[in-house]
Amino acid sequence: MKLLDVQELDSRALQLRHRRGHLPQTAVVEELQAAKKRADDAVRDARVVRDDLERVQKKADADVESVKTRRRRDQERMDSGAISSAKDLERMQHELVTLDRRISVLEDEELEVMEQLEAAQTTVTRLETEIAEIDEKLGVALESRDVETAKLDSELASLAAERVPALEGIPDDLLSVYTRLSDKLGVGAAELRARRCGGCNLQLDPAEISRIRGLAADEVVRCEECSRILVRTAESGL
Ligand SMILES: [Zn+2]
Incomplete structure (x- = not known):
């Protein structure tokens, strides 16, 4: 009887629609999209850390330069012979020692910040590479999913076309x-x-x-x- 033919077509369509809704490719796409979201969040945080350290490093560099400039000026004044008082000379010698110590401390601090900055930049680069890899896999997975979906859609369209004559004569x-x-x-x-x-x-x-x-x-x-x-x-x- 014709109703069984219709049922046969409808059952096949039901299976195809189920497969279409539960494609393994869709699961892969969703997994990759979730991984991309996590990596995007992580890289955004890592960039904030890096940018902050960049500012700290610039500030540390400016601090070192400012003390070095002051030291250079003091040295020039002493070298020029403009200061004749022994007491003033002694005071300035003392200041130069203090400034040298200060420069050394600031340079150590700057070095530490530069190491942190380098580590932060490494993290950013690693995450950017990871995102690029995910994007590549995602592109492949999306294409595979679309190809499979189009295949199932075309099978569903043929079933729908077969259904029209199968319905003829059914009250x-x-x-x-x-x-x-x-x-x-x-x-x-x-x-x-x-x-x-x-x-x-x-x-x-x-x-x-x-x-x-x-x-x-x-x-x-x-x-x-x-x-x-x-x-x-x-x-x-x-
Ligand atoms: Zn029954």
């Missing part, structure tokens, strides 16, 4: 019952085969079999257990 009321049951149960019509319902696999009792035997061929028979439309064939055991 409207039967079709509307079938559609309602299909929406609810997935499978709306089942073959009655060897006295069993092909939908729920339950065996029909002899009284029901004998009742069905007495029905006209165009009468719609429903399974008492699962409500599906039972399609009678030569193998029904009636």
